[in-house]
Structures are given as C-alpha cells and as structure tokens.
Amino acid sequence: MPKIAIVGSGFIGRGWAISYARAGYDVSLWDRETSAPEAAIGYIAEVLGDLAANDLLNGQTPDEVLPRLSAEGDLAAALDGAVHVQENVPEILEVKRDLYTRLDDLAAPTTVLASSTSALLPSRFTDHLKHRERCLVAHPINPPYLIKAVEVVPAPWTSAAAMEQTRLLMLEAGQSPIMMTKEIDGFIMNRMQGALLEEAFRLVAGGYASAEDVDIGIREGLAARWAFMGPFETIDLNAPSGVRDYVGRYDGMFANMFEQMKTRADWSGEVLDRIEEDRRQRLPADKLEERQKWRDRRLMALAAHKRSEEEKTGK
Amino acid sequence: MPKIAIVGSGFIGRGWAISYARAGYDVSLWDRETSAPEAAIGYIAEVLGDLAANDLLNGQTPDEVLPRLSAEGDLAAALDGAVHVQENVPEILEVKRDLYTRLDDLAAPTTVLASSTSALLPSRFTDHLKHRERCLVAHPINPPYLIKAVEVVPAPWTSAAAMEQTRLLMLEAGQSPIMMTKEIDGFIMNRMQGALLEEAFRLVAGGYASAEDVDIGIREGLAARWAFMGPFETIDLNAPSGVRDYVGRYDGMFANMFEQMKTRADWSGEVLDRIEEDRRQRLPADKLEERQKWRDRRLMALAAHKRSEEEKTGK
Numbered sequence: 001m002p003k004i005a006i007v008g009s010g011f012i013g014r015g016w017a018i019s020y021a022r023a024g025y026d027v028s029l030w031d032r033e034t035s036a037p038e039a040a041i042g043y044i045a046e047v048l049g050d051l052a053a054n055d056l057l058n059g060q061t062p063d064e065v066l067p068r069l070s071a072e073g074d075l076a077a078a079l080d081g082a083v084h085v086q087e088n089v090p091e092i093l094e095v096k097r098d099l100y101t102r103l104d105d106l107a108a109p110t111t112v113l114a115s116s117t118s119a120l121l122p123s124r125f126t127d128h129l130k131h132r133e134r135c136l137v138a139h140p141i142n143p144p145y146l147i148k149a150v151e152v153v154p155a156p157w158t159s160a161a162a163m164e165q166t167r168l169l170m171l172e173a174g175q176s177p178i179m180m181t182k183e184i185d186g187f188i189m190n191r192m193q194g195a196l197l198e199e200a201f202r203l204v205a206g207g208y209a210s211a212e213d214v215d216i217g218i219r220e221g222l223a224a225r226w227a228f229m230g231p232f233e234t235i236d237l238n239a240p241s242g243v244r245d246y247v248g249r250y251d252g253m254f255a256n257m258f259e260q261m262k263t264r265a266d267w268s269g270e271v272l273d274r275i276e277e278d279r280r281q282r283l284p285a286d287k288l289e290e291r292q293k294w295r296d297r298r299l300m301a302l303a304a305h306k307r308s309e310e311e312k313t314g315k
Numbered sequence: 316m317p318k319i320a321i322v323g324s325g326f327i328g329r330g331w332a333i334s335y336a337r338a339g340y341d342v343s344l345w346d347r348e349t350s351a352p353e354a355a356i357g358y359i360a361e362v363l364g365d366l367a368a369n370d371l372l373n374g375q376t377p378d379e380v381l382p383r384l385s386a387e388g389d390l391a392a393a394l395d396g397a398v399h400v401q402e403n404v405p406e407i408l409e410v411k412r413d414l415y416t417r418l419d420d421l422a423a424p425t426t427v428l429a430s431s432t433s434a435l436l437p438s439r440f441t442d443h444l445k446h447r448e449r450c451l452v453a454h455p456i457n458p459p460y461l462i463k464a465v466e467v468v469p470a471p472w473t474s475a476a477a478m479e480q481t482r483l484l485m486l487e488a489g490q491s492p493i494m495m496t497k498e499i500d501g502f503i504m505n506r507m508q509g510a511l512l513e514e515a516f517r518l519v520a521g522g523y524a525s526a527e528d529v530d531i532g533i534r535e536g537l538a539a540r541w542a543f544m545g546p547f548e549t550i551d552l553n554a555p556s557g558v559r560d561y562v563g564r565y566d567g568m569f570a571n572m573f574e575q576m577k578t579r580a581d582w583s584g585e586v587l588d589r590i591e592e593d594r595r596q597r598l599p600a601d602k603l604e605e606r607q608k609w610r611d612r613r614l615m616a617l618a619a620h621k622r623s624e625e626e627k628t629g630k
Contacts (some may be wrong), residue, residue, distance in 0.1 A: 063411045081550045119568060149536030176535040178528045186572045188524050189532045192514050193546070195576060199510035200546055209503050213493045215545025217504045220491040221456045221464030223541040228613050230530025230538075231508070231515055232413050236594045237607050244591050251582045253434060254509045257501045258579050261510060267566045276559050277553045292552050297628055304619040313612055 001025050001068075005078045007103065008032075008088035008199040009040040009071075012116050015143035016086045018044055021068040022057060022145060023173040029071050030078035032089070037071030044069060051145065058174075063157040078106045084169055088116040088136065096125040112162050112169075114138040118190060123156040123181045133159040138166055139187055140175070143296075146303045148176040151187040198264065198280065204275055205265040211278040316340050316382075320393045322418065323347075323403035324355040327431050330458035333359055336383040337372055337460060338488040343391035344386050347404070352386030359384060366460065369619040373489075394422045399484055403431045411440040419444040420564045427477050427484075428545045429453040433505060437470040448474040453481055454502055455490070458611075461618045463491040466502040481566065513579065519590055520580040526593040543621065 001024045002022035006013045009031040017040065021027045048062035053268035057065060072078035079085060089095055096115070103113050113135045115122065123242055127137035137153040146151065150168050163179065170177035178188055186194060196218075203209040209217075225234045232243065265271055283291055316339045321328045324346040332355065336342045344352035361378035372380060387393035394400060400422055404410055411430070417429050430437065441450035442462045452468040459465065467481050478494065485492035493503055501509060511533075516525040524532075540549045547558065554561035580586055598606055 019342070130361075141539070147536060147539045149531050151532070160502070176531045177526065178531050180523060180528075181359060182523065184518075184521075184523050185575070186568065188518060188528060189536050190568070191518065191572055191576075192511055192529070192532060193537055194572045195514035196507055196511045197546055197550070197569065198573055198576075199507050203499075203503060203506065208495060208497065208499050209493070211547040213495075213503060214492045214507070215547050216493050217464050217466070217507060217545070218541045219486075219543055219545040219548075221462060221504050222508055223464045223538045224456070224614060224617060225610070226533045226538040227617065228534055229610065230534040231512055232526040232530050232590060232594065233534075233598075235512070236598070237603065237610055240603075242591070242600060242603055243594050244587060245328055247582050247587055250621070253505070254500065254512065254582070255579065257506055257509045260500070261506075261513075262577055264570065264573050265561050267569070272559060275547060276557065279547065279558050283548075285557060288552065288555075288557055294628055295540070295544065295552055298624060300597055301624050302539060302542060302620070309613060309616050313609060314346040 002083045003028060003081050004146050005030065005072075005082040005083055005085045005107075006040075006088065007075070007078070007099070008090075008116075009036040010088060012142060013086070013088040014040045014043055015140065015145055016088065016116070017069060018047060018051075018143070018145040019173045019175065019177075021065050022051070022060070025068065025173075028078045028082065029069065030073075030075050034073055037073075041066075041069050041071060047145075048238060050300060054300050056146075056300065056304055056307070063281040071168065075102065076106050079103070079276070082107065082111055083109060084166070085115065086116060087115045091117060091119045093120060096120060097128070100125050100135070101127060104131055104135075107156075110134060112136065112166055114129060116140060118187075121185065122153055122158065123183060125153055126157075134162045136162055136166060136287050137183075137187075138170070138177075140188075141189065143299070144173075144175060146296075146299045148174065149178060149189065150175045151178045151180060151189060153180045153183050153187055155183060199261060201265040201267050201271055201275075202263075204266070205269075211275040212282065228309070317344060318429055320345065320387075320397040320400045320422075321403070322390070322393070322400055322414070323405075323431075323527045323611070324351040325403060325458060327455070328401070329355040329358055330460055331403065331431070332384060333362060333366075333458070334490065335401075336380050337366070337375070340383065340488075342384050343393045345388075345390050346489065352388075353373065356386055358386050362460075365615060368438065369615050371460075371615065371622070390417065391421050391604045394426070397422065397426055399481070400426060400428045401431065402428065406432060406434045406440060408435060411435060412443070415440050415444060415450070416429075419446055419450075425449060427451065427481055429481060431454075431455060431489045433502075436500065437468055437473065438498060441470055443533075446474050451477055451481060452498075452502070453485070453492075454504075456504065458489060458614070461611075461614045463489065464493060465490045466493045466495060466504060466506065468495045468498050468502055470498060482561075502619055508515040514576060516580040516582055516586055516590075517576065517578075520586040526590040526606050527597065541623070547577040 003026040004020045006029045009029040109131045122137045126132045139151040141147040200214045236243040237247040318341040319335045321344045324344040424446045437452045441447045454466040456462040515529045550561040551558040
C-alpha cells in the first residue's frame, strides 16, 4: 500500500497514524523529539487491542495493523515516497511556516501537505512556498480513528486535484470529509461549537442555568438526535413537510431569540468561577485524567454502537 | 400508585403517558377530541413492545404497564385525584388560557399543573388563575420515554413547593430535570439549538458549507462527545487543567468568531432553497415519514446503548 508520513507524533499524530494504518497504509512517523515516534507506536499497540475488542479494526487483528507503522528519525526519509503528509506540530505560526518550508523542499511536488491545525488558516503558513498548491488543512476531531468528521480546507491557491485526492484518502481511511470551498476562522465545527458555547456562557451568566443544566440539556436532550442526524436533518424531520415547513413554523421564535444573543458574556469573568465551581464539585481536579480515560472508552463504545446500527438500519 | 392526568393526548401527551406509566403511575388520558385517548393507548401498546425488546421498561412486561393507562371522556373525572396534570394542547395562547381556567377550577388546589409548551412562557397563560402558584412548564424533548431532559420552568409566582414536587416526579419517572430559576424565551434547549442553527444557516448562506456538511460536522463530529458529556464537560476535559485552562487557551479564538456572528442569515430566503434542495436530494419528500420511523428506532437504540454504558462505566 502507499505510504503516509506523520510529521509530529504527539496526541494528534498518533490518532491519525491509527486511522491510516487501519485502512492499510504504511505509516512513517517522525517528530522533532526523537523518542516520540517509538513512544507513539507503543501507545498505538495498546489502542489497537481495544479497537479489535470493539470490532473497530475492519476485521483485522492488531498484529496485521501494527507492522505498517514505523518510526523514522530523519525527516527526508519519512517523506520519501509518501503520497500524503499529515502535519501535527504545535499551533505556533513561525514553527509551522519554517516546517512547511522544509516539507515543501523535501517532499515530491505532488505530495499533499495536510495540516491538522484547528486555529490557523492554511493561507497563513503556506503562502511563501514554491508548491503551495498542494497544501491544505485536514482538521480532525480527536481521536480520528473514533470520530469520523474531518474538515478539508483550501487556501486560495490550493488545487482542486489536491482537494480531491484528500477527499478520496479520507473516505478510504473511513473518515467523513467536510469539503470546504474557502477558508474561514474556526472552519465549520469550531464555529458551531463556539456559537453553542456563547449561548451556554450567556445562560449561566444570566443565572438561568448552571453548567450542569446546560450539559443535561445537550447530553440528555438535543444530542440524542444530533448524534446520528445532525441539526439540519433533525429539523427536516421535526415538521410534517420537512425543513421549509419547520422554518415557517419556528423562524419567528428563533429570530426573537437571536436579538437577545448579540452581547457576549465575558467568558473569563465571574461566570467562569461559577462554571469551574460546578465542574470541580462534580469532578475534582485530580480526577480529570481518569475521567478523560472514561471519555475515551465511551467514545469507543459509541463508535461501535453507531457502526452496528448503521449496518442494521442504514445511515 | 398515585395518578397523573394527561390533558391533550396527541403525540406529546402519549409520550408522557409512557414515561409515567413505566414508572408505575396510574395515568388518565383526556383529549378534546373524544377518540384521541383510546387511539393513544393503542399506539402506546405497540411502543411498549419495542421498549421491552430494548430492555427499556425497567424489567417490566408490557402487560404490567398497559393496564395503568385509562381513557377518560370527562375532564373532571380525569383530574379527580391526580397529583400532577401534564398539559399538551396546541400552542395557541387563547386555547391555553381558557383551558387553564378550567383546570384551575377542576383540579385540587395543590395539584401541579404542568404544561409541555415549548413556545409560551408560563406567565402568559397562568397569570389570571386563583391557584397560579402551582403552575409551571415541564417541557420535554420528544419522546420523553427515550430522551431524558425536561426543562422545569417557573412563572414569577410559581411556588418552590410546586417546583420541588415536579423535580422529584421527573426523577421518579426517569427523566433528567433542568430546574430553571426564571423564565426566558426558548428556555435552555431551544436557545442552544437556536444559537447553533443560526451559525449553521450563516455558514450555508456564506457558501462555506452545505446542509450535509453541517450535519456531518455535528453527527460525525461534535455530537460524538456531546451525546454523553454535554458541552461544558467536553471543554473541561479538553485542556489538561480543566475548563479554566480551556478558556485561557481558546477564549480569544471564540471572541474573534463571535464578532463575525452578529448578523442573522435570512432563514426563509435563498439559503432555505439550498438547504431544502440538499435535504430533498438525500431524502425525497415521500420518504419523510419512513425516515421519521428510522429516527425513532435509532433514538431507542441510542437510549438502550447509553443505559447499558452507564451501568458498565458510570454516568
């Protein structure tokens, strides 16, 4: 199978390595910290066992997937022969710009250079490159081997061919690509998360709800539908004749609410004290790491549930 | 067990009847349309079979639950001896006001009168009542026997006793009550849904995303976490030291996005044509009803999944 290079083998790089190796690709891991790729492969070996136990390895055993991964100390060797480079280095503009200069020199001119960045627009760190048309963002939600959505975001100079090659690779790797036509701060997912969080902070700041009330309203309420339909299919099925019918019924209600949502709550002000107090009461600081492991188990169980339901009743 | 009266036995009333009967309450169903309560009980008999098959009847058989339901042609008889009235009539202010006048006369003075309204503030249809202190909103996400969140919303004159009695009833019925301290348009859940939909419409209107892109970003992305954590626990676990750490890292990013979110897209304008076209391409209008059944099966499967995971690894 073709080879993919992981540049930056921390938390996000590891996750990508699992997705690509599971799909059959040879995966070469590099990191500025020379011990990181080996550490990543050790971590991945453990995760592969969990994935197999949840039938999330496409019927393969961990022993079939693990040998596809290799640690590489030399960046040029890692990139040699790669059809796709997945970059996951820290979100520091100068670090990215310098790295992309090196990647653009070392990688074959048609190899796609894809950044996992969530915070930086692709135009900001690729404008100076000779082969900048093969650069784009492929932003996952972590971990990509359990959560399928990936935003594929072009800079103004990204070629259609690079976008299409990435779309096909994402499908091959079992992801669900969101193909953006132009870049915008926060892409799609962080913008929707931001819009929802803004209202959540406002509701807590206004004394209408606690952090836990908000979480109940999503986790025991709205997300029960969103988790397998998304918000547009949800409203399309929530009025007898579909989405136009829904808008006809509720547009006025939402227009009225919108007028009340134009002021931002100061996230770092007194409201944050209240939210933090609520959270720490439910989860002491020294239990955060344990709870993150619980979250990862639940994400895996939910991925297995969705896969099984989609096989039974369709997507 | 104590008795609960369902006033308005359409889609929402039926759902409540299942929740209450499953919890052991005797449930009396009334409707202005005299054939509706019998029809509701026929429908409920079918649903109880599905719930039993998914182990969502608390270990009971449908035959144990069904006899707790009874159709009542006379409103006074339906209310007689009820500890709680769950009202589910159309969202028309004058209809509600007139009905509450009757309910206030007929029900014992301490019986809680709870409305399922999503669109009307409780103060708007209870201000004129003699015993208005026992009136409130208990707004479910449908269907309540599968989706736990219920907003409990006081009018300015609602008593603490009525709120507390309702909170305990919701817990008894297996719901997750969100106890609001004062009323606001859209309560908690529709406000958060509205905030997210606003950004979704804006992204489609701006040509950044299709309706399907937005749905992928939630259903294959953000909602994978929200479905068992909610948005605040999600960000609390998404930075090493918790929510304050998260806000310190990302507040600037979200503040910048917020400035771009102050203009409303015209939901009923050209953007709606595009969204409807996208939806109808994926789901023809004559398949909406079939897809609603698919949704209900998936909601049931997700509820069963969450229940089983919570038993295994905690909430």
